[in-house]
Amino acid sequence: YGNVRSSSQQALSLAYSTTDGHFRMAMVNQFSNLHIITMEPSQSNNTPSLTFKGSGNAYTSINNTEGTWMCYDSANNRFLVSARNNQSNDDRGTYYYFSTATSNGAITNHATGHFYNVYSVNYTRCEYNPQDQCAVIIFHYTGGLGVKQLDLNSDGTVTVVGGANTVYSQHNTGANKFAHLAYDAVGKKIILGRRSASSNNHMQVGKVITSGSSPSVTDIITLHTLEVNSAIA
Numbered sequence: 001y002g003n004v005r006s007s008s009q010q011a012l013s014l015a016y017s018t019t020d021g022h023f024r025m026a027m028v029n030q031f032s033n034l035h036i037i038t039m040e041p042s043q044s045n046n047t048p049s050l051t052f053k054g055s056g057n058a059y060t061s062i063n064n065t066e067g068t069w070m071c072y073d074s075a076n077n078r079f080l081v082s083a084r085n086n087q088s089n090d091d092r093g094t095y096y097y098f099s100t101a102t103s104n105g106a107i108t109n110h111a112t113g114h115f116y117n118v119y120s121v122n123y124t125r126c127e128y129n130p131q132d133q134c135a136v137i138i139f140h141y142t143g144g145l146g147v148k149q150l151d152l153n154s155d156g157t158v159t160v161v162g163g164a165n166t167v168y169s170q171h172n173t174g175a176n177k178f179a180h181l182a183y184d185a186v187g188k189k190i191i192l193g194r195r196s197a198s199s200n201n202h203m204q205v206g207k208v209i210t211s212g213s214s215p216s217v218t219d220i221i222t223l224h225t226l227e228v229n230s231a232i233a
Contacts, residue, residue: 001029001037001056005064010123013070019025021054026070026081028144028214031182034056034081034096038105040145048092050062052119054105058098059112062087065094067123073152077132078110080152082124082137085114093121093139095150097158110156115148128152130211131188134161138179138192144196145179147208149215163216164179201227 004011004027011028023036031170037055041048058081066082078099085094095114120142134202135150148162179194190208196202206220 002035005032006028008064008066010067013068014072015072015079017077018071018074020102024079024100026068028065028068032061034059034062034102036107038100038102053102056105056107058096058107058109063143069124069126069127071126071135074129074130076154078124080135084121084124090119091121092117092119093124095158103222111158113158114144115150115160125179125181127190129183129190129210134210136181136190136208136210136215138181147215147217149210190194201225
């Protein structure tokens with residue numbers, strides 16, 4: 001289905017739709033396009049298989065874009081990819097919002113734009129919160145970690161929520177090890193796991209509050225205080 005661009009770090013991401021039962025894989029390919037592959041899993045006689053349904057370019061000529069991460073919008077059966085965009089050699093934080101047909105992988109692009117319009121983003125993570133019908137993006141940039149909320153609207157538009165006050169300090173060393181997100185279906189909140197901003201050896205978790213005009217990370221606790229940096233390295 002094509003080759004990944006060899007110079008791009010974290011150029012692959014995968015998400016599954018519980019609405020249509022298909023996987024989507026996003027990849028920055030050797031032609032510097034954001035290529036989306038649609039696949040259907042099945043099982044026969046206890047043997048799993050994967051059927052290639054189709055693929056296409058969601059966006060083209062995006063240069064050495066990397067730090068890609070994809071999440072699934074369960075309210076609208078769409079997908080959001082966050083990335084460090086290098087289309088114009090500017091490394092801005094960018095989102096791509098799209099859907100694909102399960103019959104042939106045809107892509108419908110709904111929206112794209114910058115969630116952080118500054119030339120300094122390194123890595124990104126995104127996760128969807130079905131409770132508030134929005135996505136959260138965390139991103140490492142030269143000043144630390146940023147948190148943005150993206151309201152994913154039913155008409156296919158995206159509204160970026162949050163500003164400079166959502167940015168908090170983080171060690172710049174080992175930027176690709178900075179944090180991870182996951183949705184907690186019981187608490188109906190997105191959970192953030194990260195290396196502590198004050199110590200490489202502390203591992204912390206907190207929850208991301210997305211209902212409102214600006215996202216925030218609250219209730220941060222330290223889980224472990226010994227050699228976390230070595231573990232994630």
